[in-house]
Amino acid sequence: MTWIDTAAINVGQRHLSGADRLVTLITPAHGRMRAVARGVCLPRGPLGGALEPFGVCRVVLAPGRGDGLYRVEAADRVRDLPALRADLPSMLGAGLVCAWAGALGREGDGRVLYRLLHHTLVGLARPADAVAPVVARFLWRLTLVAGVAPELGCCVACRTPGDLTGFRMLPGGMVCALCRADGDLAMPPRGHAALCAAALEDGAWRSLAPDSARRLAALAQGYLRRHFGADLPRRAP
Amino acid sequence: MKRKGVYESLIGELARLPGVGRKNAQRLAFAIMRLDPERARRLGQSIIDARASVRPCARCNNATDQELCEICANPRRDTTRIMVVEDPGTLHQIEHTRTYRGLYHVLTGVLSPLEVVGPEAVDPGPLKARLADGEVREVILATSPTVEGEATALFVTRELKPLGVAVSRIAYGVPVGMDLEFADEVSLIKAIEGRHAV
Numbered sequence: 001m002t003w004i005d006t007a008a009i010n011v012g013q014r015h016l017s018g019a020d021r022l023v024t025l026i027t028p029a030h031g032r033m034r035a036v037a038r039g040v041c042l043p044r045g046p047l048g049g050a051l052e053p054f055g056v057c058r059v060v061l062a063p064g065r066g067d068g069l070y071r072v073e074a075a076d077r078v079r080d081l082p083a084l085r086a087d088l089p090s091m092l093g094a095g096l097v098c099a100w101a102g103a104l105g106r107e108g109d110g111r112v113l114y115r116l117l118h119h120t121l122v123g124l125a126r127p128a129d130a131v132a133p134v135v136a137r138f139l140w141r142l143t144l145v146a147g148v149a150p151e152l153g154c155c156v157a158c159r160t161p162g163d164l165t166g167f168r169m170l171p172g173g174m175v176c177a178l179c180r181a182d183g184d185l186a187m188p189p190r191g192h193a194a195l196c197a198a199a200l201e202d203g204a205w206r207s208l209a210p211d212s213a214r215r216l217a218a219l220a221q222g223y224l225r226r227h228f229g230a231d232l233p234r235r236a237p
Numbered sequence: 238m239k240r241k242g243v244y245e246s247l248i249g250e251l252a253r254l255p256g257v258g259r260k261n262a263q264r265l266a267f268a269i270m271r272l273d274p275e276r277a278r279r280l281g282q283s284i285i286d287a288r289a290s291v292r293p294c295a296r297c298n299n300a301t302d303q304e305l306c307e308i309c310a311n312p313r314r315d316t317t318r319i320m321v322v323e324d325p326g327t328l329h330q331i332e333h334t335r336t337y338r339g340l341y342h343v344l345t346g347v348l349s350p351l352e353v354v355g356p357e358a359v360d361p362g363p364l365k366a367r368l369a370d371g372e373v374r375e376v377i378l379a380t381s382p383t384v385e386g387e388a389t390a391l392f393v394t395r396e397l398k399p400l401g402v403a404v405s406r407i408a409y410g411v412p413v414g415m416d417l418e419f420a421d422e423v424s425l426i427k428a429i430e431g432r433h434a435v
């Protein structure tokens with residue numbers, strides 16, 4: 001392993017002893033990387049506050065002890081999003097987005113994940129965009145990045161395009177009235193339209209109502225859990 | 238061989254304390270090994286006594302061995318101000334500066350957005366109850382300028398604002414001794430926002 005000089009977004013941190021932290025970074029070329037940042041909590045330490053979550057930084061990483069573990073040699077802030085830290089819903093939304101990016105950071109193309117995450121955090125920092133639709137859109141785009149995007153255009157069981165009334169978690173997609181079985185969720189036309197708006201590549205997600213967006217975000221999280229058995233780094237309240 | 242086991246387990250126990258780390262634990266363990274037996278016994282006994290008798294202050298959650306902590310029980314403290322902190326360690330750090338004469342409130346949890354822990358982590362009830370009689374004029378938020386501390390401050394502010402009490406937050410910005418040229422954007426913004434007349 002050689003040194004790596006890369007852009008990165010810090011999506012998770014665990015306190016180690018003293019002022020050290022174990023950080024989880026999403027990088028464009030390598031996807032998720034874990035690195036030990038020594039003295040990161042010290043105001044005058046070499047890393048200062050450069051590795052705070054939600055912003056884009058540039059880091060130099062050296063191979064650390066342990067498999068796939070790095071050590072942060074240097075860090076600089078490239079882009080801060082102060083608006084994310086000034087509003088509670090934006091901050092909680094950004095936290096959720098980062099947690100999922102960290103949980104699924106090894107799936108799919110790191111470059112695409114990095115761009116999606118960056119784009120989403122910028123969106124959350126923009127006061128014009130409501131938080132819930134941005135989060136719902138992120139999570140459904142994440143299913144695509146991670147290679148498990150649901151089939152939305154036709155029945156995932158029989159491939160016919162008409163009369164789609166349900167949603168199946170595995171293998172993932174809409175099901176028609178004939179194929180619908182126990183365990184499939186009801187998905188009325190309005191829900192289907194909202195799901196398409198969140199998941200497909202156009203600006204339609206912006207028009208999602210906050211309530212509908214929150215339901216879609218919850219569904220996406222259940223979906224990701226089913227597909228990856230992955231869960232978030234949840235700390236008991 | 239047995240001796241090494243005892244020494245190693247002492248290092249292990251010390252290293253598990255926050256902010257100690259392996260090297261410091263070795264240093265402390267070595268110092269403890271060289272104490273005369275009576276001092277070592279007193280050290281051990283004070284750890285046992287402290288653990289057995291310390292509890293949260295009934296008013297502010299500060300660590301104490303009484304019903305009320307030293308600060309809450311002190312009649313000379315300014316009872317019109319409450320400073321909100323994340324833990325008793327921060328409280329002691331602020332006390333050490335001798336610049337604040339008001340009361341405190343130690344939170345029992347913090348919001349942690351990256352671990353998807355939201356407002357359910359903090360019960361604002363006890364703090365709100367302390368404001369009910371109208372004696373407190375100002376609540377000062379002294380949470381860390383980390384994601385957890387800032388989310389917690391935003392939440393507490395949202396809870397207290399409707400009560401009509403003045404809520405302020407301690408100033409953040411560039412650490413003393415640091416060249417402004419090297420300050421990051423967020424710290425600079427915080428420093429500018431927290432400016433005061435001279």
Ligand SMILES: [Zn+2]
Pocket residue numbers: 155156157158159160175176177178179180
């Ligand atoms: Zn079908």
Ligand SMILES: [Zn+2]
Pocket residue numbers: 294295296297298299305306307308309310
């Ligand atoms: Zn007290």
